[in-house]
Amino acid sequence: MKVSTTWLSEYIDLKGYTGEELAEQLTAHGIEVDSVLSTDELYGQESSLQETKDNILDLDLTPNRSDCLSIIGTAYEMGAVLGRYMDSNSLNRYNVSSYNYSPLNSFSVNNEAEQECKCYALALIENVQIGPSPLWIQHRLSALGVAPVNNVCDFANYIMLECGQPINIYDADQFSGAQIQIRFADEENIMTADGLKRTVDSTALLISDGRKPASIAGIANAADYEISPGTHRILIESAHFSGSVTRKTSRKLGLRNEKTVRFEKEINLEMILPALLRVSELIVAASPGAKLSGVSHWQYAPIEHKTIKVSQEKINRYLGTEISGEQIEAILKYLHFPFEIPENSVYLISVPKRRGILARRSISSRKSPDCTAMSIFLCLWYRALQHQEN
Structure with a gap:
């Protein structure tokens, strides 16, 4: 990265x-x-x-x-x-509350794979003019090794690099109907944007318009739905797709890119709608006459928040340090990890969703602590060392 x-x-x-x-x-x-x-x-x-x-x-x-x-x-x-x-x-x-938008009524979603797509959001922008993106966007993408394409695709890549949420964009006029299907494939052939015909089996997740697939979910668009110089209506997709399904399909097809890497690691469900709103705002601002026609967001599974319970004594025993309670609280605030102190010198730490996939078991478990716990431990340890050196 x-x-x-x-x-x-x-x-x-x-x-x-x-x-x-x-x-x-x-x-x-x-x-x-x-x-x-x-x-x-x-x-x-x-x-x-x-x-x-x-x-x-x-x-x-x-x-x-x-x-x-x-x-x-x-x-x-x-x-x-x-x-x-x-x-x-x-x-x-x-911050979602800082945006004003109307619901998207011209498209509906039929999700047949709610466990593999726990959250799905769409925005429709009309009167878009496809052309080069602003130079400042091109500068930033180029510096990070991403080749500029056009104003629409570049903003999608920009948002992915900024917040970690992959964004996909379709030519909205290529959809044959008003319903989008999220479903598993049925041994289907798809011509992807790179000009290759690919066969996807029943383990692959697809986005379809009811007539044919528009994309292999989280991996690649079908060629017909790609943005072209003649595109004037775009459908922007921000979603969760199962990491294991994405990984399996991308490996079978030999298609791995910046989007698949992030889906494979499991993305932050709380960033799906904010990322969609931000990319929509940037595209509209950079395209005179463009209009955001509507935004819709479907949540198919509750967002679970993990907590870790650990005592000051256990932290110091594990690290071999003497970190004070004040130091622990300061470091957790720098990490932006919300916490409570339900009892003396015991911390109940809420793991933000951006790190939630790592919170698989409590620090207090007899087994080895998980990666998020280790991250907290190490941050506490290094900060304690700095404090001791000063």
Whole structure:
């Protein structure tokens, strides 16, 4: 995962640190940084591709740190490392209550696979003009290794990189009816956007218009539904697709991309609607005359929130440290992990959904603590070491 320090700084204050120093801090705290490149090195000092002077950190993420597969996720981690809070104004970009929108009445959804698609959201934008995206979007995508395509696709990729939620976009006029089906395949042939005919078996999840498949869910669009220069109505999809189903299908087809990587790791269900609203806002703002006609959101399973119960004594015994209660509370706040203290020196920690997939068992279990627990332990440990050194 490549991250831009300029982009990161919209969400967390990085003043006082060079790119190399930030890389050292992350690596010391368990997030390996393979390299640091300046945009001068990427493009040359006089290149017009530069937005501003920037540094690109190439993160080597372990499987349990999929929460850092986004700018915002990395910013949360950076805040915990540096002891700085996230910028609330920037986070409000993903606050659903800050958006005004009407329900989408022109399309309905028939979900035949509610366990494999627990949440599905759509937005319809009309009068879109397809063309190049604004230069600032092209700059940011190029710096992170994503080739610009057009204004619609580029904003979708931008949002995925920023918040971690994959966004898919269809040519709305290619849908034969008003109902979208989410179903498993039936040994069907699909011509994907790369021009190859692919056969999908009954383990593959499809998005269909009732006549034929519009996409292999979370993996690739059918060629007929792709955005073209003549597209004027777009249907934007933001959804949850099962990580195991996505992984199995993408491997069978030999199709793996930035979207599948994120679905395979299980995405944050709470980000599905906010990401859809933000990408819709950006597309409308960048396309004169474009209009958001409606947004709809279907939740097929409740969002479960995990909690971890751990005592100050257990933390210190496990780490071999003497962290005070005040230190523990400060670090949890930097991590943005809500917590309560139901009894003296015992913490009931709520795991945010962006990390919830890792919260599989309690720290108090006799077995080894899970990855989220280890993350808390390590953050507490490193912060304690810094405190002791100071």
